[in-house]
Amino acid sequence: MIFFINYLKDGLKFFKGFFSLVTLIFSELFKRPFYYQLMIKNMYDFGYRSLFIVTAFAVSTGYVVTLHIGLSLEKYGAKLYVSKIMIISLFAEISTVLIVFILAGKIGSGITSEVGSMKLTEQFDAFKALGISPVKRVIIPKVLACLIIIPILCIISSMISLLVSAYIGKLYLQLDYIDFLARALRTPKLGFVIFGFFKTMVFAFFIAITSCYYGLNVEKGSYEIGRATMRAIVVSFMLIICGDFVLTGFYYSFIHFGVENVRN
């Protein structure tokens, strides 16, 4: 019981902190100066350094999912539908949610530990002491970089998965490349693609704010950094899971009336 109450307390504290950080960021976002260069540097750091794992993930899931679905469908003579199912699952879950989990671990943990150790070594205070807003200089470039680079990584991952899928389709299911890709690209409605993209932006926002929040709350010592990093990742996961649930429910009940459109 006490355990539960503590959880609740922690949760409330987190949401309070989350929203005050968001308001802080918005209040400083449009004031000069803007640190484009730092944002681009962060984008490079987050993006370039995640390319390997994103590629590995995309190749692997493309291969695995195509084989599983393809070989099952083949029994019913429906292997042509592999491409359609593939692209829907990419946009619905694989390249918009699963990959974001990986990026939450990769990018989010980096942000938390960096911000946390800056906090510990008084570098945030040093920025303030020099008349520089640390939120603007450190936090905002990271958040914006996440908002830009995570959706891009998701797109890259979905493209790689699709190409791998087409290749596997040819190799194991004797499907034609061009036909496979053409079917795939014809399948999703524009709204569905935009929805997938929007979802990754929301998740990127969750990751960025959560990891900054936990980094900023490191106070006592370096032992806290490990714990803060772990928490940032777990809480990001929770937010992504809940966000996916809510957004998807919302999409199918209000925007996309009925599931028929996906079935064609």
Added chain:
Amino acid sequence: MLGTNLIEIKNFHVSYGKKLVLKNLSFHVKAKECLTLLGESGVGKTTLLRCIIGLKRPTNGEIFVEGENVVEMDEEKLLAVRKKVAYAFQNGALFDSMTVFENLALPLTEHTQLSFQTIKKRVKKELEEFDLQGTEKLYPSELSGGMKKRVGIARCMMLKPKVILYDEPTVSLDPYNTANLVKTMLKLKKKGTTSILVTHNMSVAMQISDRIALLSEGKIVAIGTPETIEKDYNVLLKNFMKGIKGGLSYEKISH
């Protein structure tokens, strides 16, 4: 200008959680003056300096910098105050993702329109002043403790601030660099920079302060010119220097 109170602290209380660190402090610093704070480790000197530039909020009381109350300011106004009042961190607080050059150049690139060449020259000059030539490309992790300290002090002088708060600037410096730093501080003082100095080094304190304040148990025990302090509070100072615990408080040493 001499004579006006540049910094004024009134009925000032600070606590961390339930622990009251500074109790009912009131004092002022005149323009162009150097006030030295002497006190045992943990008495709250760093805390006091941090409050003056708004890095920590006091529980109670007021701090005026040039007539404006720092305690009531929001972050944005504080940023402006901090351009005037520089704080040399006790541990240097260098940005570890930047080189020494970038650390020193940062205040200038942020707050001035100077060209890169001018900034480069300024940084070079400042590095020479602190005997740090050739360290431009090094990262803080590649510096010694004393070097970090000096880079930190150099950085806070880049904007030519009106007031400098030195937090134990001579700790971890060798005698040559200590003397060098004292020279620089005296030079700045001559140019009209006001300063508050926290130090455990009596000879440095005697050399540059106009007034000395003795802090004990969160209160000011005595404040006055170095001569009066040396004469009237000789017992206290001697005890402090001898390393007697609680040496700066009359009550503790009366028996």
